[in-house]
Amino acid sequence: MSAADAIQHVDILGAGRMGQGMALAFAYAGLHVTLIDFKERDVEARIAFAATARGDIVRQLQTQVAFGRIKESQAAEVMARIAIVDRDRACALLPESAIVFEAVPEVMEAKEAAFAWLCNYVRADTVIASTTSTFLVTELQRIITHPARVLNAHWLNPAHLMPLVELSRSDTTDEAVVQRVVALLRRIGKVPVVCAPSAGYIVPRIQALAMNEAARMVEEGVASAEDIDTAIRTGFGLRFSILGLLEFIDWGGCDILYYASHYLARAIDPRFAPPQIVSDHMREGRDGLRDARGFYDYADVDVPAYLHKRLGEFGKALDNMGLAPAFNAALLENRSKADPQAA
Known part of the structure; x- marks a missing residue:
């Protein structure tokens, strides 16, 4: 059994929209997930947030039920695989973690606080994958202990549906870590690609140019927004x-x-x-x-x-x-x- 096959449980630090989407992707594929609400809240707020997050995930599953992709019983099975916990409860669980996907807000201070806290509880060999779309893996490795176990894993929204996950590694990242994450993502039906530590990864860098050019054409009066988008849907996007x-x-x-x-x-x-x-x-x-x-x-x-x-x-x-x-x-x-x- 490979290391990726041995992973039956995934931890996700950050329970916002991206964290929820990743949790749904893993649970839908059959793995168990602990979704960690990293923000400090009082008891009442923690309970309310967990209920809201659970409700948001349920709504995504009900959409799949409505489309006929899964049954009600299967939606319930997926939800049973997702545990939403606060940071205090997570402390006792993280020492057993094989991999943690970080999904806290895109602010360096928030990343620093999350990683400092996380590194107090996880093992030295626990893989850490940041979902950041802003910071390079080389920047994050400077604030994490045992940087060889760190890489970026950029999921595209909606995370539970989009196949692509862009992995960004540095020369410091252990190749075995990269291959372990690649194998895990393939196992749940995702399509991982690997790139160097470069701003914009692959898709965001290309799409920024394309979207800005489309906006310029509207600005210049080349064509209407409707005709440009029709051209993209029925020509550019379809072909590529x-x-x-x-x-x-x-x-x-x-x-x-x-x-x-x-x-x-x-x-x-x-x-x-x-x-x-x-x-x-x-x-x-x-x-x-x-x-x-x-x-x-x-x-x-x-x-x-x-x-x-x-x-x-x-x-x-x-x-x-x-x-x-x-x-x-x-x-x-x-x-x-x-x-x-x-x-």
Whole structure:
């Protein structure tokens, strides 16, 4: 049995929306969770907060019941796996903890207080994963004892539904710790990716650029907010749910991005100029699929089979969204106009 398989209980420090979402993800997958309310409260406030947090999680489960994804009995089973405790009760439980996900507010003073308190109770080998979207893992490792057991685990909202979890490690982080967290997340159906300690991780850094550009287009009168969002839902987002951004560069050819970027840099702003790696690929003849190398190496790939697989996935996505092209659609539309009863 691997170390990740041995983990049957997960502790989460911070019982706000993100903490609740993570607790639901683990409990839904079959693990037991202790959700720790770190904020100091009087007895009455602690009871009220726990009741509110439990109610919020129940509502998320009832949504899944309404969608027919689970039964009422299964929702009750999930809730039975989640314990919501205050920090005083947690003190007696943490010495047995294998892994703690930290989800306190995004304020360094709050992080420092949480980690100082946590390190008084957990073992030296307890893995600590911060859900911060603000602070680098290298910053957090400076305020935690035994920094080799620390990494960032950035969950996307809603945490119980979104598959992706971005793990950020430093050179100090023990590789065994990274692999243990990767295996645990995969075990509950998440899709972990690993990145260096860089601001914005992967998704927030890319989406910040895309969202700001969309806002600029509204500001400049390029298109309405509605049309921009329609373009994203039915074009940009749909396509990149099947093909990753770098995979798409290889798919179409690096030359398309290279020349388009230079054109946009001249026509709009120098910020559109291609990065050095794109220019290097052009110079080195790494144009993507047609050269059998780009951001990926296709030398040993059955390209026709690969294309067939991706196009099949794209077709399924179009079907699921009700956007797949219909055979004879124009003829059917003309027929329905001529004879409304035939529609």
